[in-house]
Amino acid sequence: MNMLILGANSDLAQALARKFAQVERAHLTLASRDLGLLEKQGRDLEIRFQVKTRTVYFDATDFASHAGFYAGLDPKPDLVVLAFGYLGDQKKAQEDFGETRRIIAVNFIGAVSILEIIARDFEGRGHGCLIGISSVAGERGRQSNYVYGAAKGALAIYLGGLRNRLHPRGVRVLTVLPGFVATKMTEHLDLPGMLLATPEEVADDVYRAWKKGKEIVYTKGLWKWIMWIIKAIPEKVFKRLKL
Amino acid sequence: MRSYASLVELRHLLETPGDLIVHAMGRSYGDSALYSRVLLSRRFNKILEFNPQTGRVTCEAGVTLADLIETFLPRGWFLSVVPGTKFISVGGAIASDVHGKNHHQQGCFSECVEAFSLILPDGQEVHVSRRKNRPLFLATCGGMGLTGVIATATLRLQPIPSAYMRETVLRCAKLQEIFELFEAHQDVPYSVAWIDCLASGEHLGRSILMMGDHAEDGPLQLSRPRPLNIPLELPSFVLNKHSVSFFNHLYYHGKLDQVVGRLTPLEDFFFPLDRISHWNRMYGRRGFTQYQLVLPQAASLTGLTEILKRISAAGLGSFLGVLKLFGQGNDNLLSFPLKGYSLAVDFKIESKLFPFLRELDRVVLDHGGRLYLTKDVRMSAETFRRGYPRWQEFALLRERHGLKAKFNSLQSLRLGV
Numbered sequence: 130m131n132m133l134i135l136g137a138n139s140d141l142a143q144a145l146a147r148k149f150a151q152v153e154r155a156h157l158t159l160a161s162r163d164l165g166l167l168e169k170q171g172r173d174l175e176i177r178f179q180v181k182t183r184t185v186y187f188d189a190t191d192f193a194s195h196a197g198f199y200a201g202l203d204p205k206p207d208l209v210v211l212a213f214g215y216l217g218d219q220k221k222a223q224e225d226f227g228e229t230r231r232i233i234a235v236n237f238i239g240a241v242s243i244l245e246i247i248a249r250d251f252e253g254r255g256h257g258c259l260i261g262i263s264s265v266a267g268e269r270g271r272q273s274n275y276v277y278g279a280a281k282g283a284l285a286i287y288l289g290g291l292r293n294r295l296h297p298r299g300v301r302v303l304t305v306l307p308g309f310v311a312t313k314m315t316e317h318l319d320l321p322g323m324l325l326a327t328p329e330e331v332a333d334d335v336y337r338a339w340k341k342g343k344e345i346v347y348t349k350g351l352w353k354w355i356m357w358i359i360k361a362i363p364e365k366v367f368k369r370l371k372l
Numbered sequence: 373m374r375s376y377a378s379l380v381e382l383r384h385l386l387e388t389p390g391d392l393i394v395h396a397m398g399r400s401y402g403d404s405a406l407y408s409r410v411l412l413s414r415r416f417n418k419i420l421e422f423n424p425q426t427g428r429v430t431c432e433a434g435v436t437l438a439d440l441i442e443t444f445l446p447r448g449w450f451l452s453v454v455p456g457t458k459f460i461s462v463g464g465a466i467a468s469d470v471h472g473k474n475h476h477q478q479g480c481f482s483e484c485v486e487a488f489s490l491i492l493p494d495g496q497e498v499h500v501s502r503r504k505n506r507p508l509f510l511a512t513c514g515g516m517g518l519t520g521v522i523a524t525a526t527l528r529l530q531p532i533p534s535a536y537m538r539e540t541v542l543r544c545a546k547l548q549e550i551f552e553l554f555e556a557h558q559d560v561p562y563s564v565a566w567i568d569c570l571a572s573g574e575h576l577g578r579s580i581l582m583m584g585d586h587a588e589d590g591p592l593q594l595s596r597p598r599p600l601n602i603p604l605e606l607p608s609f610v611l612n613k614h615s616v617s618f619f620n621h622l623y624y625h626g627k628l629d630q631v632v633g634r635l636t637p638l639e640d641f642f643f644p645l646d647r648i649s650h651w652n653r654m655y656g657r658r659g660f661t662q663y664q665l666v667l668p669q670a671a672s673l674t675g676l677t678e679i680l681k682r683i684s685a686a687g688l689g690s691f692l693g694v695l696k697l698f699g700q701g702n703d704n705l706l707s708f709p710l711k712g713y714s715l716a717v718d719f720k721i722e723s724k725l726f727p728f729l730r731e732l733d734r735v736v737l738d739h740g741g742r743l744y745l746t747k748d749v750r751m752s753a754e755t756f757r758r759g760y761p762r763w764q765e766f767a768l769l770r771e772r773h774g775l776k777a778k779f780n781s782l783q784s785l786r787l788g789v
Contacts, residue, residue, distance in 0.1 A: 138377075140415065166378050173418035177443045313415065316375055 133158045133206035135187060135243060136213025138166050140312035141262060144328035145210055146170070148336050150178040158202060160187035161213070189213045189239030190231075199246045208339075209247055210260045211240055214281075216314050222276045229276050236280035241287055248291055251300040258301040260335065261288045265308050265347065268356050271372040292344060304345045305335055308352040324349065375412035382521060383495040385411055386778070393781040394517050396434055396461035400468065401662045402749035403782035404516045411521070413463055419443065420524065427529035428486065433463030433522040440529075445638070446592050449529040452484045456694075458643050463522040468746040469514035469707040473562035473642070476699035480707055482513035488525040493778035497523065511769050514707035516745055518770060518779050518789070534590035537562075537641040540583045541631040543624070547577025547677060551713070554581070554697040561585045562641075568620040569693040569717050570613065572684040576677065578624060579695060584641060594639060601649040608656030611720050613687035655720050660690070661749050663729060664708075664716035666698060667741035672713040675739035679732060683717065686728050692718040705766045708744040716747065726750060745783065753788040763789055 130153055134142050137159035149155040157174060159167050164186055171182035187198055215235035222229040244259065251257035266274055267282030285304055292302035309320045311327055326334075331348045338346035347353040362370070373395075376382040385392075395410040417434035427449045429440065437451060438458040444450070455470040464470075466488060469480045478484075487501035490508060498520070500508045512519045540560075544550040550565055557563060560583045567579040645651050652659065667675040694716040701710035719725050733755045736743065742759025743751050757763050767789050770776045 163378075165380075169378075169418045169420070172420060176419045176422050177439075313375060313377070316373060316412070 130155045130208060131158065131204055131206045132156065132208045132210065133160065133202065134210045134212055135160050136189065136211070137161045137170065137184075138163055139212050139214070139314070140328040141307070141310060141331055142210065142212035143170060144332035145212065145260075145335060146174055147177070148329075148332040149208075150174050150180045152336065154178070154180055155208070156181040156183075158183045158185060158206060160185045160198070162186065162188050187243075189243070190234045192239065192242040195243045195246055199243070199250070205250060205254070206247075207256065208258045208260070209244075210262070211244060212262050213239065214262065214264075214314070216274075216277055219272075219274045219276060232276050233280045236277065237283045237287070240284050244287070244291065248295060248300075252295055252298050255298045256300065258303065258339070259288070259291065259295075260303045260305060260339065261285075262305045262307065263288065265306050265352050265356050268306070269359055269367070273372060301342065303335070303339055303343060305331075305338070306345065306347045306352065306356075307331055308347070308349060308355070324351065324355075373410055373412060375415045377415040379491070379497070379523060382411070382416070382491060382523070386491070386493060386495055386521070391778050391780040393779060393784075394463065394521050396464045397436060397459055399457055399460045399464065401747045402745070403786070404468075404745060404748070404784075405464075406782045407780060413461060413521075416523075417461075421526075427531060428526060429529060430524060430526045431462060432524050433461060433466070433488075435462050436460060437462070437465065440527075441639075442594070444529060445532075445535055445594060448531055448533070448592055450532045450586075450638075452528065452530040453478050453481045454642050455481075456643065457646055458639075459646060462525050462527070463517075466513055466522055466525060467515060467517040469702075469704055470746070471698070471709050473564045473696070475709055476558055476563070476697055477561055479699060479702055480513070480704070480709060482509075482702065482704060482707070484528050484530075485513065486526045486528055488512070489523045490519065491521040491523050493520070493774050507769060508773075510704050511706075511766055513702075513704040514745075515704075515766065516706065516781065516783065518766075518781070518784050519773070519775055520779065532586045534587040535592050535594055535638050536587040536590040537584040537636045537638055538587050539631065539634045539636040539641060541634070542581045542583075543630070544577075544579050544581060546575065547579075547680065548673065550577060550579045550581060550695065551673060551697075554713075557581075557583055558697075563696070565695040566623070567680075567693040567695045567715070568624055569680060569683045569690075570617045570620055570687065571624075572681070576680055576684070579693075580624065584636065586638075587635060590635065594637070600647055602651055602653045605653045605657050606655075608658055608720065608722075611655060611690060616690055655690075655718070658721040660718050660720050661725075662692075662716055662718050662747040663732065664714060664744040664747045665732075665736045665741050666708065666710055666714040666744075667712050667736065667739045668710060669697075669712040671739040671741070675735065675741065676713060676715060678735055679715065682728075682732065682735070686724075688719055688722075688725060688728060690718040690720060692716075705762045705769075706745065706760055708742065708746070710742075712741070714744075716744075745787075748783065751787070753786065756787040756789070 132155040138161040161167050167184040171184050217232040263285040264281040266278040267285050288304045309325045326349045334348035392409040393407040395405040396413045413434040416432045419431045421430035454472045465481045469482050471480050490498045563583040565579045565581045571578045696714045698709040737758050
């Protein structure tokens with residue numbers, strides 16, 4: 130199996146790379162902006178799991194480069210993980226549209242730009258699977274991170290549409306909705322231990338969901354019920370909450 | 373708390389004014405990796421190089437021993453020194469200069485370290501080995517992370533034929549007897565004893581000696597027993613003098629009189645506690661501390677007799693008492709082991725514990741011994757200095773390289789080093 134990971138330097142992506150290399154013996158194409166880090170990671174995966182890896186430069190917000198990037202991949206992937214993302218700073222985003230634009234550009238527009246290209250290829254081949262990392266933050270707008278939430282929510286809707294479109298062609302789309310994950314992106318935040326997953330736990334959950342052919346997976350699984358409750362709160366009440 | 377995955381990120385973090393300590397897996401029992409500012413090394417965890425002919429591996433310091441075992445055991449290579457848990461980082465193993473059941477033959481972890489690189493406060497990367505920058509090698513191995521950030525390390529693995537061990541278990545009725553057994557079996561590569569710290573009178577020092585070597589054949593695949601878990605903290609009254617005494621009685625008499633050459637999975641032999649997630653919850657909310665001491669061999673019998681008498685009289689012990697005969701000490705400035713007997717005992721934290729441990733400190737020092745920094749959370753600067761006569765050399769080196777202004781832990785401040 131050939132697996133392409135976009136945003137391969139993220140902690141989640143690395144855990145997924147290890148999981149699929151170990152269990153599926155997947156050959157990995159790692160794509161990200163920091164090539165130095167990427168090559169180190171590739172070498173590590175080769176030594177640990179005796180799989181083949183390849184590293185490619187990829188910038189999610191350089192939309193014009195995406196078609197060329199994908200055209201240059203040979204062989205084409207069977208499985209694509211979209212793992213790049215940018216949490217940003219909500220406070221800053223409220224004052225500085227540049228930050229807002231960046232959050233939306235990375236998490237949504239960049240994702241749509243590259244996934245549309247990959248979807249066309251998968252559709253034509255009648256083969257392939259896409260795994261997109263969205264977030265539970267995208268399930269309901271909250272004052273503490275609604276810009277990021279809006280971008281991730283849009284991504285989830287987009288992935289749903291893609292799934293609907295590609296299903297007849299036998300192409301699968303898996304939407305991943307992580308809650309809190311202990312990664313570089315969140316290490317400056319004080320998060321509740323009970324709800325905090327390690328990247329390895331998330332990778333295990335994603336792998337299981339992929340194996341079972343699921344469409345949507347919450348990780349940790351508890352988030353499914355938490356979000357069910359949060360989504361059930363009437364907006365009249367929700368607007369008064371400090372979340 | 374900030375982490376780094378590359379030297380660029382690490383250097384960037386070091387530029388921020390203020391002192392700090394590197395924190396990896398957090399398995400030291402004391403405060404050696406705690407401070408108001410810590411850098412997490414666990415994302416700095418790539419294996420960089422492996423030579424399948426020589427078993428030489430180069431990796432970043434955040435790689436864990438578990439990673440190395442999982443990766444290389446199936447290919448017939450194993451670390452030549454492992455402590456009682458595999459959930460520690462390579463950097464931590466060097467900084468604590470950890471020892472294992474084979475110390476009497478193989479020495480400390482630093483013996484399998486060929487070289488490492490060290491990042492100094494100004495971001496400079498220094499290559500360190502026994503020959504190159506030797507003073508930094510001697511200070512860093514066992515130096516508790518106080519000599520800079522250990523970045524990458526090259527280790528020599530040992531070839532092994534099997535993922536199984538041949539284990540022999542012997543029961544001994546008293547201290548003198550276990551000493552004789554340790555000394556009679558020095559040619560066995562791995563040995564350690566469980567000791568009943570609550571036994572007294574004629575039973576003082578009763579123990580179970582566990583020894584072994586790598587099996588000559590058998591599969592290289594790891595057996596994967598189901599992990600056990602302690603889901604909740606037990607109420608702290610569960611472990612008391614009577615319950616522990618009862619447990620120890622059962623444990624001592626429950627083992628067969630003698631087991632010879634039993635085939636045991638390597639992970640069970642080396643890391644019995646790793647199978648139980650959160651085993652520390654057994655001690656309740658207030659937790660525990662471990663007291664690990666070593667005495668010179670000549671003073672061991674009288675010294676340990678006195679220490680065990682005091683522990684059993686105080687009724688403070690717990691069931692984890694571990695006894696081991698070390699081999700020769702090494703040249704590292706702050707490495708713990710020296711030729712003689714080491715005793716490690718877990719104590720549940722309670723108010724009367726600390727005055728009691730201060731009494732034990734005196735006995736240890738009077739017999740020429742010392743305490744293991746990796747387990748320590750409470751010894752005084754005075755106790756440290758008397759136990760580690762080369763502390764001044766260490767402090768001087770820290771001064772000279774500007775390390776004192778950049779790398780500190782709660783422990784280093786307490787010990788005044």
